[in-house]
């Protein structure tokens with residue numbers, strides 16, 4: 001990649017959006033480790049204050065993106081805290097002695113990208129940055145399983161009959177809003193797609209996105225960064241082409257979802273905890289669990305990631321001096337799930 005930034009050019013920013021657990025952090029990790037000398041920065045927003053995504057990205061240890069250039073905004077949802085969090089974070093990066101040549105912004109999995117795109121028109125930053133593109137990462141497996149529509153085929157039939165069809169499934173609204181803003185769609189988790197899944201999911205994406213948007217299928221977000229960066233979309237000047245379910249309301253308030261943190265003491269048997277997490281995710285329709293555990297006799301934290309009832313775990317970094325040897329897990333579900341029952345199921 002070559003640098004295209006001059007003293008007067010706007011710094012290009014790529015917004016990476018996509019539902020909880022779709023593979024946004026995996027994609028960013030791949031971009032950071034394949035930056036080929038381009039000076040990058042990342043703003044990462046996540047729910048809960050456990051800060052897993054920031055840790056994963058800092059763990060890349062890439063010279064092109066030093067830890068200082070990775071800014072974590074854990075305080076709620078980026079699309080609702082633009083003035084307080086996002087603009088100052090962006091200004092901080094631009095004020096650096098060596099400002100980044102390209103800024104990557106990972107939204108939380110429940111964020112609507114459009115308010116964030118709009119923020120690029122704020123006078124404080126409008127002359128200095130532009131949205132190079134909105135990249136929407138889609139969880140192929142979850143979409144194929146009908147996570148975002150009760151019955152994909154029935155929905156497609158209904159839409160064919162009535163294109164203005166509205167629905168009140170909050171998961172589907174977030175999923176669709178994220179697609180409606182896209183300049184490029186990454187159809188991730190190819191390894192979990194079987195039979196005609198990919199064709200069905202591509203058809204669902206094509207139904208949802210009104211514009212001609214390219215869809216690239218990936219595994220673990222592995223795609224050449226030159227495909228992702230340099231789209232030149234200037235999305236902030238093109239808001240009308242990006243309809244949203246929330247256009248009429250301005251801000252949205254995440255009332256449909258519930259997030260909390262479970263503290264869990266050091267554990268002797270990590271496998272038993274993972275089994276309880278899986279059982280809890282299945283029994284309580286949990287959307288996402290992520291965080292870390294302290295395992296007796298192990299100096300490293302065990303990073304735990306669950307998307308629906310599918311879990312992955314790996315040892316990550318050592319506990320730092322002064323850090324309590326205990327675990328913390330962020331749990332995200334739809335409003336109305338029983339926190340006490342979920343906590344009891346996890347703690348056993």
Ligand SMILES: Nc1nc2c(ncn2[C@@H]2O[C@H](COP(=O)(O)OP(=O)(O)OP(=O)(O)O)[C@@H](O)[C@H]2O)c(=O)[nH]1
Pocket residue numbers: 018019020021022023024025026027046053108109188189190191192218219220221288290305306307311312
């Ligand atoms: N099987 C499979 N798992 C994947 C793939 N990509 C990512 N994952 C796993 O899915 C989980 C979530 O991936 P992330 O990259 O953290 O997803 P995210 O969109 O950043 O998640 P949130 O920030 O919590 O919304 C992790 O356990 C990943 O290892 C893939 O292509 N195939």
